[in-house]
Amino acid sequence: MTFDYDLFVIGGGSGGVRAARVAAGDHGAKVALAEEYRMGGTCVIRGCVPKKLMVFASEYGETAVDARAYGWDLDVRGFDWGRFHAGLAKELDRLEGAYRGTLRNAGVETFDQRAVVIDPHTVALADGTRLTAKHILIAVGGRPFVPTFEGSDLAITSNEIFHLETLPKRALIVGGGYIASEFACILNGLGVETHQYYRGDQILRGFDDECRAHIAAQMQADGVQIRTGTDIVRLCREGDGIAATATDGTTERFDIVMYATGRVPNTDGLGLEAAGVALGKKGEVPVDDYSQTAVPSVFAVGDVTDRIALTPIAIREGHAFADTVFGGQKRTADWDLVPSAVFTQPEFGTVGLSEEEAAATGPIEVYATAFRPMQTLFAGRQNRVFMKLVVAAESRRVLGCHIVAPHAGEMIQLAGIAVKMGATKEDFDRTVAVHPSMSEELVTLRKPVRKT
Template sequence: MPFDYDLFVIGGGSGGVRAARVAAGDHGAKVALAEEYRMGGTCVIRGCVPKKLMVFASEYGEMAKDAQAYGWDMDVRGFDWQRFHAGLAAELDRLEGAYRNTLKNAGVTTYDQRATVVDPHTVALADGTRITAKHILIAVGGRPFVPTFEGSDLAITSNEIFHMPQLPKKALIVGGGYIASEFACILNGLGVDTHQYYRGGQILRGFDEECRNHIASQMQADGVSIRCGTDIVKLVREGDAIVAHATDGSAERFDLVMYATGRVPNTDGLGLENAGVRLGQKSEITVDDYSQSSVPSIFAVGDVTDRISLTPVAIREGHAFADTVFGGQKRTADWDLVPSAVFTQPEFGTVGLSEEAAAQNGPIEVYTAAFRPMQTLFAGRQNRVLMKLVVCAGTRVVLGCHIVAPHAGEMIQLAGIAIKMGATKEDFDRTVAVHPSMSEELVTLRKPVRKT
């Protein structure tokens, strides 16, 4: 009995769309894709893209002050959330349309409804239609996790923050990861009295400790109130306010409370267990290096697999899957030395090992430079940037590069190429500096500040 499709993709995010496009457009497979919400997934609709646009918006207040210091006659009267939000909505509509056109041009059939797995070769649409496919790809991503406690329903997540009817005057962000820290900086930059509670000892756990401390200090200097070692006991509605009762005994009123305490794979109710697909401890789909699940005909890419939860990684996983299954190329994604950026203020770019992780593997040398950058120094700002290289003492290979500075994401992309190629400290030293620039410090770090 022939199948309806060669491939059926569940999930219209970056990974699923790339897999569908490559399988159909490059390899001639008959492909369908189902998305229950909006095409583009978390990154485009409720993640990276709208967040980065909000980051841009939040930076213009300080930029306007800087412009005045540079001689510009400017009158800044505040931030108009409604005006910005209208433009944001229009941009997301445009991007969703681009994703739809990409699929259409590749010959992919799309279904705007939820799909679940019935068996290894069958999916069911929300309207009851059943469709068969030789291969099924799960690319449904993840969702924000909010623990259950008294009043937890009063909190929003990163999904809802893009749809605020108005900007709050006072907000609480709960969590210490990159999403929590980014939104704390965003709201602060937009003029919101912003507080961040985190139950751990310092925000941005898992990243380089020196960089974490640098970022936290700068955020606090810029006006974000960070309270570590603090968690929420309960939230209580009092009129228009939400009172957050914390483990430190405080009870403070906020207009908005946002939880960013992690994400979980979106596997609930997909029918995976009935089809024999093995799930991990976090309900993620367990897959091999070729994204194949415990059921040979069912594959999974992106955040639903809980490997590296980054959009570019999901895209590469989706592309490798399509090349392997339909292009005869047997290819995997590369999860080693993946550069990333945290869009806090200051911005953080990182690739490779933190100082702490590298030190566990053997002797290292650490090179750092912290200084006030020219552009904001002239404007009278006190912010400092941090450049850091972690070097293997034996091989001289640069094991990690960490940048805390404006446009760190742009810089780390290029540094990531050198790190990926196995550049040594001497390779960095031989490179002529671009002057005057912040990034020139990466090639002028001559003496280690620490050896461990």
């Protein structure tokens, strides 16, 4: 059978673009890609990149205060959301152009419209065009989930927060995960009175408990009003604001209410089930280690598979798929010991097992320290850095490394290499400290704070 393309990719995010570029540019496949919104996907257009730029923006107010302690005579008159937002839009346009250029240079044909699957080798574009491909790759990512309740249509999500015309004076963030906690810190740093409601007993569920508590305490000290054990039962319009009624019966008024209570795979109406691909309970696309579905010609990578929802993982999955199918290399991504960062304030970098997870595997030793970092100590701030190594008692291997500190994401990338290589506590001990630095504490932790 003759096909229009060797590969048709649905989704122009990081995973889909990498797969298309490698398949076409490195392996000579005839490739097409369809994206219904903007090229670059969640990370570039409405996720990691704009969020990180907002993190940077939100930190300058405190930096300016610190600068005065260092002798700088500064006049800071407040934050101009309009000016920042214009710059943000310009940068996202530049990045989208770069993604389009990457595909064009690799010889990938692109369609700026929605595509759905008709059968194992056919896709239909929104304009009615039908195209065939030997292989179809699903890389449509995920979307924010808002539960249905009275007034839920008044809530915004992380998709919309980048497009606010004005900065709110008072905001409510609902959720306790990393997206909710990051945006609570961002808005607080930009001068917004920020409240965060979470139905659980502590934010950042799934991460190391001690680190979660440290971050929550620092967020509250910095002004974020966190209420755990609290959810929303009703939202209603009240003038130009929103009245939010909580499970404890209290009602408070906010300018915006943002929900960050999870994400779901973006598979609705994609035609996969009709093509023979059964979806999981959350709408995810089940795949094997080579990203292949139960239908041999259909593959999926990235957040739509509900494996590890991180951009670098989607990129590696897309690259491995292209090498396997078109490069004859039979390669998989590596989902073990993946370092990650949470861009709260303070920042959180982590790799490996939490103390709780490690304790379930056998005897462990925990090495930890908390201290006031030199830079902000001089400025009179009370914030504290927290660092922790979780070590297997018998093998001495470092099972987990956790850092709560400014630039923790930068530090954990390098610590992640050591943990990935199987470094022992003694390997850390043999490494000479870089002084004076925060990260030197990782190699000067001599005595365990507890053994379990």
